[in-house]
Amino acid sequence: MRCLPSPGFLIRKAASKYKIPDTNVTLDENCIVIISTEGMVTDEKYFKDPEAFIPERFHPDNIEKIPKCTFMPFGDGPRSCIGERMGVMQSLAGVATILKKFTVTPSANTIRKPRIDPNSLIVQIIVGGLPLALKRREKVN
Numbered sequence: 001m002r003c004l005p006s007p008g009f010l011i012r013k014a015a016s017k018y019k020i021p022d023t024n025v026t027l028d029e030n031c032i033v034i035i036s037t038e039g040m041v042t043d044e045k046y047f048k049d050p051e052a053f054i055p056e057r058f059h060p061d062n063i064e065k066i067p068k069c070t071f072m073p074f075g076d077g078p079r080s081c082i083g084e085r086m087g088v089m090q091s092l093a094g095v096a097t098i099l100k101k102f103t104v105t106p107s108a109n110t111i112r113k114p115r116i117d118p119n120s121l122i123v124q125i126i127v128g129g130l131p132l133a134l135k136r137r138e139k140v141n
Contacts, residue, residue, distance in 0.1 A: 002041050002057075005073045008116065008124040010035040012079065037072050038124075046070040098134075107133040 011034055014027040027033065042050045046067055047057070056062060074081035081087070098104065109131040117125040 002047070002071060002073075004114070004124070004126075005037045005041060006123045007073065007075075008036065008038040008120065010037060010072065010075055035072075040070045040072075043070075101137055102134040103137060105133045105135070107131040 011032065014029055014031040014033060016029050017026060019026045040046055044050055047070070057066065069076050072080075074084035074087065114126040114130060115128075117127050119125075
């Protein structure tokens, strides 16, 4: 979810006039703001070695090191996704179901940096899908 967030961007509308701290930029009321979630999670300013898969980044001892509002796969604040807990639960259940019976590895056709369909709206779509190789696990008694 960090390396390739499904919502590549969030769209918000300014409820009132707002000056962005430490800048000379002021947003007018009703101004549409597009926030690149993918841009933030791939920026070394926020995540050291952003291309690396380092699950320990999200260990409870390290969570305070992640700058606020730089990892927002479900948005943040009063407009965050109400289905976040269900989405995480369903994702974990799906991954567990697959991993119970299969070993998953990149296939010969898997590319390291998949291309995102520029016509994607809410959820980013990978052009051509994401090919993976599944190998059935042997039953353990």
